[in-house]
Structure formats: C-alpha cells, structure tokens
Amino acid sequence: MTDALRRPLAPGATIGILGGGQLGRMLSVAASRLGFQCHIYEPGAAPPAGHVAARVTTAPYNDLDALRAFAQSVDVITYEFENVPTASLDALEAIRPIRPNRRALAVSQERIAEKDFLTGLGLSTAPYARVTDLATLNAAIERIGTPAILKTTRLGYDGKGQARIMTPADAPAAWEAMNGAEAVLEGFIDFSHEVSVIAARGLDGSVACYDPGENVHRAGILHTTTLPARLSPGQRTDAVLIAARILNALDYVGVLGVELFVTPQGQTGGLIVNEIAPRVHNSGHWTQAGCAVDQFEQHIRAIAGWPLGDGTRYADVVMENLIGDDVAQVPDLARERNTQIHLYGKAEVKPGRKMGHVNRVIRGLT
Amino acid sequence: MTDALRRPLAPGATIGILGGGQLGRMLSVAASRLGFQCHIYEPGAAPPAGHVAARVTTAPYNDLDALRAFAQSVDVITYEFENVPTASLDALEAIRPIRPNRRALAVSQERIAEKDFLTGLGLSTAPYARVTDLATLNAAIERIGTPAILKTTRLGYDGKGQARIMTPADAPAAWEAMNGAEAVLEGFIDFSHEVSVIAARGLDGSVACYDPGENVHRAGILHTTTLPARLSPGQRTDAVLIAARILNALDYVGVLGVELFVTPQGQTGGLIVNEIAPRVHNSGHWTQAGCAVDQFEQHIRAIAGWPLGDGTRYADVVMENLIGDDVAQVPDLARERNTQIHLYGKAEVKPGRKMGHVNRVIRGLT
Known part of the structure; x- marks a missing residue:
C-alpha cells in the first residue's frame, strides 16, 4: 500500500458503501458524526440508507460502468453486503481501496473456505x-x-x-x-449459549474489541443480544484473543463480527467459532446505547485510517430485533422507559424482515 | 386543532426542517431512528443537514412558492432557525402545522416580548x-x-x-x-454560574426535562456544558418548574432551551431566566452521550405526536464545542478515551464558527 493510502481521510471525504440496507444506513449516520459524506451503491430502489446519505447510485452489482463511476466519486469503499461478484470487486479495487480487504470477503463468502481458514489458525469449529x-x-x-x-x-x-x-x-x-x-x-455442537465478539482492527494494525454479548435466536434470526454475556473471566479473554487472531491473520481493516458457541468444556476454554461476518453485525447494535463510540463509527474510523475509538461499555444493555410484524409494537415501545428505538425506514413489512431494533439500557454496570 | 393533526405521525412520514445547519443535521439523524424522512429548507448551498437528509430545498426564506412546495411535500414543519419572516410562516402554516407554534417564535424573536412574557409568568429576569x-x-x-x-x-x-x-x-x-x-x-446580574434546562412538551401536554447542565462561555459563545450542574436539590426542582411553566404558558410542542443564571440569593431559589430558545439547544448536545433518548429525538417525538422519550441521565458528561480552528484538534481528540466526536460537515473553517463538539463521558454517576 502506498503512503497516500495509509493517510487518514480528512473530514469532508466521501465513503462509498456497497449495500443500502440498515447497516449501510447506520454506517452513514456514524460517518456523518466524523464529518464524512456517504455515497450508497444499491441495486434496490429507495434504499433505507438513502434517507441519510449524501448520494445514492441505484444499479445492479454487475454494472461495471456504474461501479467505476461510483468508485471514482469516493475516497474509500466499504460494504454492508459481502456477496458482491468478484469481477465487480476487481473493477472497484482498480480505482479505490476496498476495506475490509478481498481476503476477508473471499473467506466469508464461502463456508468451507471460512472453516478451513479458522481451523488453520488453530481455532475450534463444528x-x-x-x-x-x-x-x-x-x-x-x-x-x-x-x-x-x-x-x-x-x-x-x-x-x-x-x-x-x-x-x-x-x-x-x-x-x-x-x-x-x-x-x-x-x-451439531452441544453448546449452552452463543456469544459474539464485535472486533475492530485499524489501518495501523491496532485491535479493539467490544465486550462480548450473548445472543438468542428465533427461527434462525437473531432475537436478542444481552450485555454482559455469561462468560467466565478466562472465556472473556479467550473470546477477545480469538477475534484478534482472526483480524491479524486477515490483515483486516474494519469491524468484524465473530459468533462463538460456549460449550461446557473443550478446546480454547470451551469456545467454538460458529461463523464470522466481515462487517458491522446485528449482534453489535447494542453498542449504540452503551459506549462512547459504537460499532458503526468504529468501522468508519478503521476504514478511514483514524485511530480506533473507545468502545468501553458503560451500561448494561439488551438489544431486541423487531422482525416483521414486531414493528407494530412501536407505539408501546415508544412509552417504555430506558428504551432506544431504531427503525430502518423500510416501506414494506414482510415476515422475517428486519424492520428495526430496540436497545434497552440498564443503568450502571452489573 | 383537528383530530387528524393530533394523530401521531407514522414511520415513513416526512418532517420538514427550516434551516440546514448542525441542529437540522442532528434532528434529521434522530428522525431517521424513528423511521421518518426529512426535507431540509435552507437558503445556503450544500447545507450540513443535506448530507443526512432525504431531500433538500435550496431557496431564500422569502420565496413563497418554494416554501409552499416544501410544505406540501411534508407532514409537519419544525425549525432549527427561529428568525423566519412572518409572511413566510403564514404561507407555511396555511398548509401544514408548524411546531413549536407561532407564539413561541414570536416571543423568542424579540427580546422585549420575551422578557415581558417571562416576567408576566412571575419569573425573574435581569x-x-x-x-x-x-x-x-x-x-x-x-x-x-x-x-x-x-x-x-x-x-x-x-x-x-x-x-x-x-x-x-x-x-x-x-x-x-x-x-x-x-x-x-x-x-448585569451578579451570578455565580449559568445553567440550562433542556425541556420538552408533547402534543398531549406532557412535560419532560433533562437534568440541568452548567454552561461556560468564551467570547460570547458556549464553550462547555457540564453534567451534573452545581445546583441545590431545591434549585434543581425550581429549574424544572420554571421550564414547565414556560412550556405550558406557550402551549409549546417540542424541545425548548432555557438558560438560567444562578445567583447567591434571590427569588425562585436564586434562579434568573437569561433567555429561552424555541428549539434544540447547543447546551443539550450532551444528551447524545448520557441518555437513551437525546434532545434531537425528543424534539422529533414531540412534533410527531409521539410520547416523549426517557431522557434520564445515566452518565456524567462534559460537552465541549469545537469553534473555528478548534477543529484542528480532531486528530488528537480521536485518540482520547471516553470521547465522542460530532463534526458538522462544514466545508469552511471561520473564526467563531461552530464546527463540531465532543461529549466526554464519565462513567457512572456522581
């Protein structure tokens, strides 16, 4: 990488985001706090991220001309959606850096490559x-x-x-x-519960992890993430070391989600890697309510070459997803104490669709 | 007011904001969390709020045709800038409700009307x-x-x-x-320090106040707001009662900033009203770091007819403005612990110009 690419982006620069869903939306808001503008690239019309972005390109992921024009208009490219075609990434990368890098995408786009990579690092998987x-x-x-x-x-x-x-x-x-x-x-793994670590690595190689959260799924979709997670002090350290090993092995820049199964006993303190996601992650939405710098800003800081921010947790938090018709609860949720609502601006409610989430803040730390 | 106007706005509705500066910018971001889109009306080109809004109209405040088209495109109108001409407000109000209402604007646009109003309520002023x-x-x-x-x-x-x-x-x-x-x-008032109360009143008449913050000015511009403020328990109650009296007298809907001088002794527990601002207020920016619902979202909730949110403070916070060249400190601030940066996306640095602010979070409560 040339020195110019290592220089931090100055406020006023433009960040290109592939994907215009809720993750792109919350990334764009976080980028605005640091003085950046965002340009969203999304095949679907009227993307949620477009409501809070300076610019939107509506074009398919295989439209190389549109991709090249998009890349020319931005200073760095990131993504909320990791299944972008390889030829498209080639076209983009010829013009601007993509962060996190291609290796992270390749590993996470293919489950066997991911598991081969993880076991190659000496980590446990199913x-x-x-x-x-x-x-x-x-x-x-x-x-x-x-x-x-x-x-x-x-x-x-x-x-x-x-x-x-x-x-x-x-x-x-x-x-x-x-x-x-x-x-x-x-x-199948005989696990007692699932936790996830939201980890970040800067352009300078520094690593920072949020406190692990405990996940509960319903019908295959994340339902709640609770902080703090049930983990022994040793497991908490192991979880962070696992995430750091993955980040360093990939020369990763940005935020990465690592899902871990907690088993009664086993290698690496009973923690088994379920999967990794090379992006901000649903199980990290709680950071919006309990930290000075949330996962979205942490990702923007990393890809912009800024120092990583302070993600120390200063409150207990329970994040709950609003899936499909759950969004009808909003009028009641709006009356709840300690409750932060985040809606994604999606026009149509569909079963299984992520419509929003709430962060319930429990004051003080347990 | 008809029943239709009393009904809460549904997610997906559009909020019109007069003024495209940093307050409009942070209002638009808060509105997005509740699923609303914002349309910004601003005379100046490339307004900061435009980076995070669905739509921007660039036109002078006396362009009645542009104002009418703007009003037609939105569901409710609010403002970050209270010196909009009366004829323009007339044109807007004929089409959509303006919240906070005209009375609040009239009182705060003219210092003598403001003081007459406050003393008429039995409150102390200079x-x-x-x-x-x-x-x-x-x-x-x-x-x-x-x-x-x-x-x-x-x-x-x-x-x-x-x-x-x-x-x-x-x-x-x-x-x-x-x-x-x-x-x-x-x-001149012989005061020991200044505090401000960020207060909100909903469409249903309910009132909620944030904990008062203590303000320090430099060269006539707010420099820091510190939570908690130095106030006796009685003064803290008085401060909230003063704000509530003002809100109720104006049949106010939205967030109001009330600046109070704290004097060694005097009427109403030594609190003297300096001035009121019928909008979100610089001395309320700390709420972004220490509350589940910040002042920007509280304002959006009020004008949208939603229940007021929970603004209970769960951390001590010091807000510091970045004025003019202060913004050059950002690379250092980005390395500070407990520090949340908010930049306003203004292209040009000018002396005295508000370029951003930081919220420093002190964990736990004193």
Whole structure:
C-alpha cells in the first residue's frame, strides 16, 4: 500500500458503501458524526440508507460502468453486503481501496473456505465436510453423525439455504433443499449459549474489541443480544484473543463480527467459532446505547485510517430485533422507559424482515 | 386543532426542517431512528443537514412558492432557525402545522416580548428597558445602572449585536453599535454560574426535562456544558418548574432551551431566566452521550405526536464545542478515551464558527 493510502481521510471525504440496507444506513449516520459524506451503491430502489446519505447510485452489482463511476466519486469503499461478484470487486479495487480487504470477503463468502481458514489458525469449529451430491452427503453423515445441519456454501444467512438432518433418513430431502448447490455438512455442537465478539482492527494494525454479548435466536434470526454475556473471566479473554487472531491473520481493516458457541468444556476454554461476518453485525447494535463510540463509527474510523475509538461499555444493555410484524409494537415501545428505538425506514413489512431494533439500557454496570 | 393533526405521525412520514445547519443535521439523524424522512429548507448551498437528509430545498426564506412546495411535500414543519419572516410562516402554516407554534417564535424573536412574557409568568429576569435612541438609552442607564449590556431586540445570538456599557460614558458608542436598530438595555446580574434546562412538551401536554447542565462561555459563545450542574436539590426542582411553566404558558410542542443564571440569593431559589430558545439547544448536545433518548429525538417525538422519550441521565458528561480552528484538534481528540466526536460537515473553517463538539463521558454517576 502506498503512503497516500495509509493517510487518514480528512473530514469532508466521501465513503462509498456497497449495500443500502440498515447497516449501510447506520454506517452513514456514524460517518456523518466524523464529518464524512456517504455515497450508497444499491441495486434496490429507495434504499433505507438513502434517507441519510449524501448520494445514492441505484444499479445492479454487475454494472461495471456504474461501479467505476461510483468508485471514482469516493475516497474509500466499504460494504454492508459481502456477496458482491468478484469481477465487480476487481473493477472497484482498480480505482479505490476496498476495506475490509478481498481476503476477508473471499473467506466469508464461502463456508468451507471460512472453516478451513479458522481451523488453520488453530481455532475450534463444528466438525464439517464438503457435500457435492447425495453420496458425499451420506458419507459425511457417517463421519460426523446426526443431528447435523446442511448449508449451501455460499449466499446463506438468517436461516436461508439450510436443512436440518435429525437422522440419516433425512439426507435426500436435505440435499434436495440445496437445489444442486455445493453444500457443507456441519455437526451439531452441544453448546449452552452463543456469544459474539464485535472486533475492530485499524489501518495501523491496532485491535479493539467490544465486550462480548450473548445472543438468542428465533427461527434462525437473531432475537436478542444481552450485555454482559455469561462468560467466565478466562472465556472473556479467550473470546477477545480469538477475534484478534482472526483480524491479524486477515490483515483486516474494519469491524468484524465473530459468533462463538460456549460449550461446557473443550478446546480454547470451551469456545467454538460458529461463523464470522466481515462487517458491522446485528449482534453489535447494542453498542449504540452503551459506549462512547459504537460499532458503526468504529468501522468508519478503521476504514478511514483514524485511530480506533473507545468502545468501553458503560451500561448494561439488551438489544431486541423487531422482525416483521414486531414493528407494530412501536407505539408501546415508544412509552417504555430506558428504551432506544431504531427503525430502518423500510416501506414494506414482510415476515422475517428486519424492520428495526430496540436497545434497552440498564443503568450502571452489573 | 383537528383530530387528524393530533394523530401521531407514522414511520415513513416526512418532517420538514427550516434551516440546514448542525441542529437540522442532528434532528434529521434522530428522525431517521424513528423511521421518518426529512426535507431540509435552507437558503445556503450544500447545507450540513443535506448530507443526512432525504431531500433538500435550496431557496431564500422569502420565496413563497418554494416554501409552499416544501410544505406540501411534508407532514409537519419544525425549525432549527427561529428568525423566519412572518409572511413566510403564514404561507407555511396555511398548509401544514408548524411546531413549536407561532407564539413561541414570536416571543423568542424579540427580546422585549420575551422578557415581558417571562416576567408576566412571575419569573425573574435581569432588569431591562427598551432603547430606541441615545436619550432612552441614557434614561435606561440611570434607572438600571452600570455595568449593563445593550442588545438589539432581534436577530442576535452568539454575542452578535451586543455592546457592554461599563460606565454612562460608554452610552454613545454602544448606541452606535446597534446601527439604529431598536435595542434593550439589560442590567448585569451578579451570578455565580449559568445553567440550562433542556425541556420538552408533547402534543398531549406532557412535560419532560433533562437534568440541568452548567454552561461556560468564551467570547460570547458556549464553550462547555457540564453534567451534573452545581445546583441545590431545591434549585434543581425550581429549574424544572420554571421550564414547565414556560412550556405550558406557550402551549409549546417540542424541545425548548432555557438558560438560567444562578445567583447567591434571590427569588425562585436564586434562579434568573437569561433567555429561552424555541428549539434544540447547543447546551443539550450532551444528551447524545448520557441518555437513551437525546434532545434531537425528543424534539422529533414531540412534533410527531409521539410520547416523549426517557431522557434520564445515566452518565456524567462534559460537552465541549469545537469553534473555528478548534477543529484542528480532531486528530488528537480521536485518540482520547471516553470521547465522542460530532463534526458538522462544514466545508469552511471561520473564526467563531461552530464546527463540531465532543461529549466526554464519565462513567457512572456522581
């Protein structure tokens, strides 16, 4: 990297964000606090991030001309959506730096590459095996056992492209659900709860982690994140060390979400890496209510080459997602004490759609 | 008011904001959290609020056609700038409600009307007298004494349009400084410090106040606001009661800033009203760091007909303004612990110009 690219962005610079959903929206707001403007690139019309951004480009992710014009108009490029086509990233990167880098994207776009990367670092993951047809699925079930879960290796999140396998007899239906796509079979982990670490690495290589939060999912979608998480002091340290090892191995710049299963016992203090997300993460939304610098600003600081901010937690917080019709509760939530509402400005309510979240602040620290 | 106007605005509605400076910018960000979009009306090009708003109209405050089109495009109108011409307000109000209402604007646009209103409520102000020429100034000095301060009755803030009178001999120069504008002579108050109360009143008449902050000015511009303020428990109650009396008397909807002098002794527990501002206020910026709902969101909730939010303070905070060249400190401030930076996205640094502020969070409460 040349010295010019290492220089911090000055206030007034423009940050390009691939993806115009709620993460892009909250990144744009955070960028404004540091005096930056944002340019959103999003295929869908009227994106939520567009309500609070200086500029929006509406074009598909494979429109190379639109991508090049977008890159020319910004000083650095980041993303809230990690499944951008490789050719598009090539076109963008020829013009402006993309942060986090391509390696982080490559690893997180493909579940097997991700697990190979994590186990290569000496970290624990669920047992896993590549599945390309019913025969390899049956062989994988024999090795890993049941219950297990079959997932497409690409483009799945929030429970999409997944099938549970409770007994070997479930294999044909599960393989059918993959629609012919390459998949990975993951063994079930006997875990007591899930935590996540929201970690950041600056352009200077410095690392900062938020206090881990404890996650509860409903129907495959994050429901709540509670701070503090149930972790021993040793596990809390391990969680941060795991995140730092991942960040350093990827020469990562920005915020990364690391989901960890907490098991009764096992390697690395009983913590097993579930998955990583190379971006701000739903389980880090609580930082908006309990820290001087939230995950969105931390990400902007990192990609802008600024020093990482102080994310020390100064309150206990419970974040709760508003999914689909949950948003009808807003008039009641607006009357609740200690409750911070965040709506995403999405016009249409759909089942399973993330419409907003609330942060409930419990004063003082436990 | 018809029932339709009393109904809370639904997420997705558009809020019109007169003025595109830093207050409009932070109001627009707060509105986005509740799912609203903002349309900014601002005479100046490239306003700071435009970086985080869905729409901007660039037109003078006396362009009635532009004002009418703006009003038609929004659901409710508010302002960060209270010196909008009366004819313009008439045109806007014929189309959409303006909150806070015209009475609040009329009272705060004219210093003598403001003081008459406050003393009419039984509240203490500095002694004052109307000045229209050198003769009335000399008579006023004879009655009020020196030191005193002469201020234009309209359009002055941040120390503009003011002249100090230390002895009667200063009268001619002070009157000259008014450029022929009507003025008010205010007696000096022997106060130990200044506090301000950021108060809000909802469409349903409910009132909520933030904990008072203690203000320090430099060169006539707010320098710091510190929470908690030095106030006795009785004074803290009095401060809130004073604010509530003002809000109720004006049938006010929105956030109001009330500056109070704290004197060694006197009426109403030693608190004397300095001035009121019918909008979010610089001395309320600390609420971004120490409360679940900040003053900007509180204002949006009020004008949208939502319930007022919970502004209970859960941390000690010191807000410091970044004026003019202070903004050059940002690279150092970015490394400070407990420090939240807010820059306003203003392209040009000028002496005395508010470029941003920082909130320093002291964990726990004193």
